[in-house]
Amino acid sequence: MTGAPIKVLAIDDEPPIRKLLRMGLATQGYEILEAPSGRVALEKLAENPALIILDLGLPDVDGHELLRTIRARNDSIPIVVLSSRGDEAGKVKALDLGADDYITKPFGMEELLARLRAALRHQLQVQGERPVFRTGDLSVDLVRRIVKLGEREIKLSPKEYDLLRVLVQHAGKVLTHRFLLKELWDELTDAQYLRVYVRQLRQKIETDPERPHFVLTETGIGYRLRAPD
Numbered sequence: 001m002t003g004a005p006i007k008v009l010a011i012d013d014e015p016p017i018r019k020l021l022r023m024g025l026a027t028q029g030y031e032i033l034e035a036p037s038g039r040v041a042l043e044k045l046a047e048n049p050a051l052i053i054l055d056l057g058l059p060d061v062d063g064h065e066l067l068r069t070i071r072a073r074n075d076s077i078p079i080v081v082l083s084s085r086g087d088e089a090g091k092v093k094a095l096d097l098g099a100d101d102y103i104t105k106p107f108g109m110e111e112l113l114a115r116l117r118a119a120l121r122h123q124l125q126v127q128g129e130r131p132v133f134r135t136g137d138l139s140v141d142l143v144r145r146i147v148k149l150g151e152r153e154i155k156l157s158p159k160e161y162d163l164l165r166v167l168v169q170h171a172g173k174v175l176t177h178r179f180l181l182k183e184l185w186d187e188l189t190d191a192q193y194l195r196v197y198v199r200q201l202r203q204k205i206e207t208d209p210e211r212p213h214f215v216l217t218e219t220g221i222g223y224r225l226r227a228p229d
Contacts (some may be wrong), residue, residue, distance in 0.1 A: 008116070009049035011041040011066070013059050014084040017105075021053060024109040025116075038066045045073065051116060054099070055082040056090055064093055081106070088220050092176050093176065093219065100173045104181040118172035118227040133168045135226045138205060138214050140168050149205055159184065160201050163194075164225075166216065169185035172227030174218050198223060 008030045010021045015036075022032045033049055035041035038061030041054075052070065052119045056063030067079065081102040091102045100102050100119045103112055133140045137150045145161060147154040156164065167175065177191040185193065202209040216224045 005029050005030045006120070007033060007047065007049040009033045009035060009041065009044050009047075009052045011035045011038070011052065011058070012055040013037060013057070014055070017055070017082075020109070020114075023135065024112070026154075028113060037061070038063075041066065042069065045070065049077070051120060052077060052079045053082060053112075053116075054079055056087075056094065057084065064090075064097060067094060067097050067099060070083060076123060078116075078123050080112075080115055080119055092178070092221055095174055095176050102174065121227050122170065122172040133171065133228060135171065135214065135228050140164060142168065147205070154204050156201070156204060159197055160204070163197050163201055164205075167223065167225035169226045174222055174224045176222040180222060 006029070008021075008025055010025075010032055012018050012021070013036045018034050018036070021044055022034065025032055033047055035044050038058050054063060054067060054070075056067075058066065063081075067081070069077065070077070075098070078100045079112070080096065081099045083091050083094070083102045083104050094102060100122060101115050103115055105190055118119075131142055133142065139148045141147075142165065147156055149163065162184055163180070166180065178189075180194055180219050181188050181191065184197075197211070198215060199209070202212050202215055205214055206212045214226050216226065218224055
């Protein structure tokens with residue numbers, strides 16, 4: 001990294017996890033702020049971190065309520081949630097409350113770093129509102145509504161394009177089934193409708209739809225579009 005270090009607020013009550021985060025992130029040039037509780041975390045927000053890592057299992061406050069409070073104070077800061085293994089309902093609730101991503105304990109540092117980079121890129125993308133989105137060979141012109149794979153233009157149905165547009169606007173972020181259904185259909189609640197359109201979209205933009213490279217499945221939770229390059 002160049003320039004001033006990026007401040008990351010690590011909210012976790014386990015000292016070994018905070019030590020792991022401190023050591024792993026410091027080697028990549030991040031500045032670490034530590035909070036062992038929700039109370040301390042809210043105090044540390046005054047130091048203007050650029051990104052938050054949030055463990056949902058805190059001793060003094062419900063992690064989801066803390067997430068809700070942080071989002072009410074700052075609607076744009078990237079938040080990556082640390083989740084207990086198998087806590088699928090907790091992951092979905094956190095994402096619906098505005099978390100950008102989640103990672104399951106125990107976790108690998110390389111994966112965590114990649115998720116943090118994707119969350120930061122997503123924030124920059126939202127702030128910049130780039131008219132042409134690119135990731136790998138896929139490009140989406142949000143002004144002219146043109147989708148290309150390499151030099152080949154891809155023809156999408158209106159609903160397929162709407163699905164891709166929402167994914168592009170949140171690229172790198174996990175979007176729950178509930179969020180996508182609400183964005184695309186208002187009243188529909190059956191995720192099977194969504195799966196049909198995801199399948200159709202993959203048939204058109206993926207080299208191998210059975211092993212997707214762009215539209216990635218978060219099992220039991222939703223979908224993620226590969227972050228921009």
